[in-house]
Amino acid sequence: MIKPRSRRGGGRPTISDVARKAGVGAITVSRALREPERVSEELRRQIQAAVDELGYVPDPNARALASARAEVFGVLVPSLTNNVFAEVVRGIYDSLSASPFRIQLGNTHYSGLEEERLLQLFGSQRPAALIVAGIDQTPASRKLLESAGCPVVQVMETGPDPVDMMVGFSHLDGGRTATEHLIEAGYRRIGFIGARMDPRSQRRLAGYRAAMEAAGLFDPRLVTTTPVPSSVSLGREMFRDALAKVPTLDGVFCNNDDIALGVLFECHRASIAVPKTIGIVGFNDLDMMQVAFPSITSIRTPRYEIGRRAVAMALAAIAGNRPEQRIVDLGFELKRRESTAR
Amino acid sequence: MIKPRSRRGGGRPTISDVARKAGVGAITVSRALREPERVSEELRRQIQAAVDELGYVPDPNARALASARAEVFGVLVPSLTNNVFAEVVRGIYDSLSASPFRIQLGNTHYSGLEEERLLQLFGSQRPAALIVAGIDQTPASRKLLESAGCPVVQVMETGPDPVDMMVGFSHLDGGRTATEHLIEAGYRRIGFIGARMDPRSQRRLAGYRAAMEAAGLFDPRLVTTTPVPSSVSLGREMFRDALAKVPTLDGVFCNNDDIALGVLFECHRASIAVPKTIGIVGFNDLDMMQVAFPSITSIRTPRYEIGRRAVAMALAAIAGNRPEQRIVDLGFELKRRESTAR
DNA sequence: TGCAAATTTGGTAGCGCTACCATCTCTGTT
DNA sequence: AACAGAGATGGTAGCGCTACCAAATTTGCA
Numbered sequence: 001m002i003k004p005r006s007r008r009g010g011g012r013p014t015i016s017d018v019a020r021k022a023g024v025g026a027i028t029v030s031r032a033l034r035e036p037e038r039v040s041e042e043l044r045r046q047i048q049a050a051v052d053e054l055g056y057v058p059d060p061n062a063r064a065l066a067s068a069r070a071e072v073f074g075v076l077v078p079s080l081t082n083n084v085f086a087e088v089v090r091g092i093y094d095s096l097s098a099s100p101f102r103i104q105l106g107n108t109h110y111s112g113l114e115e116e117r118l119l120q121l122f123g124s125q126r127p128a129a130l131i132v133a134g135i136d137q138t139p140a141s142r143k144l145l146e147s148a149g150c151p152v153v154q155v156m157e158t159g160p161d162p163v164d165m166m167v168g169f170s171h172l173d174g175g176r177t178a179t180e181h182l183i184e185a186g187y188r189r190i191g192f193i194g195a196r197m198d199p200r201s202q203r204r205l206a207g208y209r210a211a212m213e214a215a216g217l218f219d220p221r222l223v224t225t226t227p228v229p230s231s232v233s234l235g236r237e238m239f240r241d242a243l244a245k246v247p248t249l250d251g252v253f254c255n256n257d258d259i260a261l262g263v264l265f266e267c268h269r270a271s272i273a274v275p276k277t278i279g280i281v282g283f284n285d286l287d288m289m290q291v292a293f294p295s296i297t298s299i300r301t302p303r304y305e306i307g308r309r310a311v312a313m314a315l316a317a318i319a320g321n322r323p324e325q326r327i328v329d330l331g332f333e334l335k336r337r338e339s340t341a342r
Numbered sequence: 343m344i345k346p347r348s349r350r351g352g353g354r355p356t357i358s359d360v361a362r363k364a365g366v367g368a369i370t371v372s373r374a375l376r377e378p379e380r381v382s383e384e385l386r387r388q389i390q391a392a393v394d395e396l397g398y399v400p401d402p403n404a405r406a407l408a409s410a411r412a413e414v415f416g417v418l419v420p421s422l423t424n425n426v427f428a429e430v431v432r433g434i435y436d437s438l439s440a441s442p443f444r445i446q447l448g449n450t451h452y453s454g455l456e457e458e459r460l461l462q463l464f465g466s467q468r469p470a471a472l473i474v475a476g477i478d479q480t481p482a483s484r485k486l487l488e489s490a491g492c493p494v495v496q497v498m499e500t501g502p503d504p505v506d507m508m509v510g511f512s513h514l515d516g517g518r519t520a521t522e523h524l525i526e527a528g529y530r531r532i533g534f535i536g537a538r539m540d541p542r543s544q545r546r547l548a549g550y551r552a553a554m555e556a557a558g559l560f561d562p563r564l565v566t567t568t569p570v571p572s573s574v575s576l577g578r579e580m581f582r583d584a585l586a587k588v589p590t591l592d593g594v595f596c597n598n599d600d601i602a603l604g605v606l607f608e609c610h611r612a613s614i615a616v617p618k619t620i621g622i623v624g625f626n627d628l629d630m631m632q633v634a635f636p637s638i639t640s641i642r643t644p645r646y647e648i649g650r651r652a653v654a655m656a657l658a659a660i661a662g663n664r665p666e667q668r669i670v671d672l673g674f675e676l677k678r679r680e681s682t683a684r
Numbered sequence: 685t686g687c688a689a690a691t692t693t694g695g696t697a698g699c700g701c702t703a704c705c706a707t708c709t710c711t712g713t714t
Numbered sequence: 715a716a717c718a719g720a721g722a723t724g725g726t727a728g729c730g731c732t733a734c735c736a737a738a739t740t741t742g743c744a
């Protein structure tokens with residue numbers, strides 16, 4: 001006689017407990033939970049009653065092991081505190097909360113090596129989908145993504161060569177649009193101030209440069225960058241540096257809104273008139289940009305929407321109808337405000 | 343003759359593959375990976391070589407199923423985009439990245455019901471530890487936490503009755519300290535402006551009230567609150583409301599820094615002198631507070647440190663040496679700045 | 685030297701679930 | 715009436731790993 005070993009798992013009800021109580025086979029319970037339409041109305045009710053009574057919750061680990069597929073979306077972002085990625089993650093989270101999928105979050109700290117390590121780790125779970133920020137994966141990371149055996153969505157940017165799918169916008173165009181706006185507004189000695197200088201910042205800088213060169217205004221001394229992580233206080237400092245380098249500066253395109261805010265505050269402090277003496281443009285259009293005094297022109301980016309769309313595409317692919325449009329450009333929008341209204 | 347079914351899992355190497363290659367039993371490989379000191383030097387080397395050659399990564403799902411314990415920390419926060427919680431999560435993440443534990447993130451959206459749902463869900467994974475924001479769980483949530491069978495750390499606040507462990511600080515004291523500072527600086531008609539009004543905001547308000555009453559300055563018309571989520575633009579609007587209600591207002595203690603920034607910008611816009619006409623105090627002390635012009639007095643809160651400490655305590659408990667101090671108050675610090683330097 | 689105790693290794697039997705196939709109804713069709 | 719086909723249900727055999735116990739080997743010590 002086989003005596004069931006005292007439960008390792010601390011006595012939580014299992015699928016067989018439910019099956020016994022409902023008077024059906026375990027597999028039928030499994031089906032009732034995952035594909036209700038394949039189980040008769042009546043059994044479904046009985047099973048649901050048993051589930052409720054026992055407080056049964058399926059064990060996701062057992063599920064993942066048996067089906068060789070975890071109900072997990074792996075999400076890789078370079079930062080958890082940067083509002084931009086927080087918004088993307090929020091979009092992903094909100095779109096997934098009604099589904100059975102969980103999120104496995106990874107923070108690459110802007111490091112390609114760390115990204116590889118996390119991808120390796122995530123792969124061991126056989127995730128249902130992978131969402132990664134950026135399009136500049138290392139060759140090793142790219143290989144891992146290609147062999148992940150699940151839908152992959154690269155987010156934040158668009159580019160010519162997706163691993164699988166892409167949702168984002170062109171940072172180069174964003175940088176160019178911002179700069180062209182300053183030029184049109186009559187600014188001439190327009191600086192670029194950029195922190196962190198990750199690939200997206202690099203492309204914004206490239207857009208700035210393209211616009212400046214097209215207008216015959218480019219001067220390398222106008223560009224101030226640092227690998228240091230971005231912050232409002234850094235924005236203030238960098239602006240002072242830029243001004244010291246080029247006293248005739250009359251405008252700045254900032255890498256992001258934090259930097260722009262730092263610039264604005266320094267202008268207040270130094271009694272530099274905005275937009276009269278200096279024009280300011282930010283990037284991302286955080287809420288505070290429209291409240292600032294003067295309000296700050298910025299490039300609005302669809303961060304939350306990127307998260308939502310990435311999930312929608314991944315879910316479609318999982319369901320078997322992979323979207324025909326594999327690269328989705330959600331664009332951006334120039335928000336003209338007081339800081340450039342000369 | 344039993345023919346092994348074609349691998350469901352897509353041919354990734356398993357522990358038996360490693361064992362075969364290393365010429366040992368599967369269980370020895372398992373041990374070499376989890377408790378290396380229990381395996382002889384020599385076998386360990388052989389096994390490591392086989393692991394490297396095959397690129398073996400253990401399947402966390404199988405592991406969790408077999409050991410009835412997932413290497414997962416469940417983390418519940420009310421918001422992903424609020425910088426405060428993002429910092430806590432970053433602290434948790436950083437402290438855990440060197441360990442084998444993963445993070446399962448849950449966003450309660452400030453809802454007790456959602457918290458219960460997530461706790462139920464998380465419980466089904468038998469996490470190694472749970473970290474939850476706040477101390478105001480519903481009775482059902484509390485029961486779930488108590489029966490989770492793993493260390494539980496409540497973070498952000500301190501209180502008298504922990505489920506298990508606590509790391510945070512007193513929001514009531516924070517609110518009182520901020521308000522007392524304004525009173526000492528000579529402000530009299532000091533308003534409270536608060537958005538969202540979650541339990542922590544409520545306690546800051548209680549601290550404000552205590553300080554005002556102690557000074558004989560309390561007037562309910564000085565209090566302006568809303569359940570709407572906090573933002574810089576909301577801060578601006580609420581300040582206008584507050585001023586319309588009480589034109590003699592000469593100071594504000596803001597629920598958080600976003601609100602404070604909105605107040606500051608509105609002061610600029612309306613040409614209200616800060617700190618002369620109005621004194622401003624924020625809460626949390628985000629980086630931008632010290633850069634703002636004028637710089638804004640705020641209560642610095644140890645958000646990142648809370649995350650680190652919560653993990654440290656949970657890891658200690660998992661390792662068997664539960665910290666004797668179960669409630670850790672990390673305190674806060676009043677940062678005096680220009681916005682209250684009358 | 686002999687024997688108990690400690691150390692190292694391995695076999696077996698699941699963990700809770702689902703893929704796969706088999707069985708058993710019911711239709712509907714000829 | 716006979717039978718194919720569809721739909722509903724169940725049994726069996728793992729998924730990849732570890733808990734538990736047993737066996738083999740080494741060590742310690744009287």
